Amino acid sequence: MIKLIATDIDGTVVKDGTLQIDPEYMTVVDKLIRKGIHIVVCSGRQFVSEQKLFAPIRDELLYITDGGTVVRTPKEILQVSIMPEDVWKGMCKMVHEDLPDCECYISTPDIGYAENENSRMFRWLKDSYGYNICAVKDLIDHSPADVIKFTVYHPSACEEKCTPLFIPAWKDKSLLAPSGREWVDCNPLGVSKWTALSHLQEYLGILPEETCTFGDNLNDIEMLENAGLSFAVSNSREEVRTAAKELCPPYWENGVLQMLKRFL
Numbered sequence: 545m546i547k548l549i550a551t552d553i554d555g556t557v558v559k560d561g562t563l564q565i566d567p568e569y570m571t572v573v574d575k576l577i578r579k580g581i582h583i584v585v586c587s588g589r590q591f592v593s594e595q596k597l598f599a600p601i602r603d604e605l606l607y608i609t610d611g612g613t614v615v616r617t618p619k620e621i622l623q624v625s626i627m628p629e630d631v632w633k634g635m636c637k638m639v640h641e642d643l644p645d646c647e648c649y650i651s652t653p654d655i656g657y658a659e660n661e662n663s664r665m666f667r668w669l670k671d672s673y674g675y676n677i678c679a680v681k682d683l684i685d686h687s688p689a690d691v692i693k694f695t696v697y698h699p700s701a702c703e704e705k706c707t708p709l710f711i712p713a714w715k716d717k718s719l720l721a722p723s724g725r726e727w728v729d730c731n732p733l734g735v736s737k738w739t740a741l742s743h744l745q746e747y748l749g750i751l752p753e754e755t756c757t758f759g760d761n762l763n764d765i766e767m768l769e770n771a772g773l774s775f776a777v778s779n780s781r782e783e784v785r786t787a788a789k790e791l792c793p794p795y796w797e798n799g800v801l802q803m804l805k806r807f808l
Contacts, residue, residue, distance in 0.1 A: 721763035
């Protein structure tokens with residue numbers, strides 16, 4: 545019996561970088577929660593963005609944000625994973641010096657920071673994702689104490705840009721995960737969506753085999769492989785489709801919504 549359902553957002557439930565969602569999700573999710581099934585929003589987004597997307601039912605959900613670095617209820621943070629300062633600053637320095645076509649930003653549990661408020665990345669995060677993000681002159685000099693994630697951005701080929709130098713340099717010091725064409729997310733080593741979901745399972749007394757997950761990208765593979773039931777949307781990468789137990793229709797056909805209705 546499934547007692548917990550966790551779903552990725554961008555590319556799985558909705559198009560990347562939007563706050564538009566089929567309102568029927570709210571009705572179906574509310575009914576599932578009333579049946580006693582815990583629903584977890586599990587994405588690379590900020591908490592504020594996840595809450596805006598599910599605004600009518602935001603106080604009924606559980607949240608895994610920023611790629612698994614923060615686990616929270618609507619009222620409290622249950623777990624935070626902090627990135628070592630020397631790691632994210634080293635990454636930032638490399639992007640500045642060796643990846644001139646890329647941008648980067650850093651995340652803390654409730655706010656993000658970037659260096660150019662007029663850039664395409666900054667406007668997309670703030671205006672389309674609904675992020676709480678501020679511009680600072682220099683990320684390294686700003687140096688907040690609670691950085692949880694470092695992210696590299698390129699408008700069309702981030703993974704390709706990062707593959708020759710950035711990924712080899714940091715793959716043993718951080719959990720790196722390309723996410724779509726635009727992003728490479730960098731978590732503290734050993735911290736993923738699945739480790740965050742495992743924390744929630746322990747907190748709630750729920751087993752992996754009582755868990756269902758949905759995803760579309762590389763950072764979803766671990767939770768798709770380890771959950772008792774899992775679905776990759778058909779628009780996902782081949783590696784992701786292989787990892788999932790089942791496939792469902794793509795986000796533009798509301799594939800996740802169709803599967804959720806099975807549990808009613």
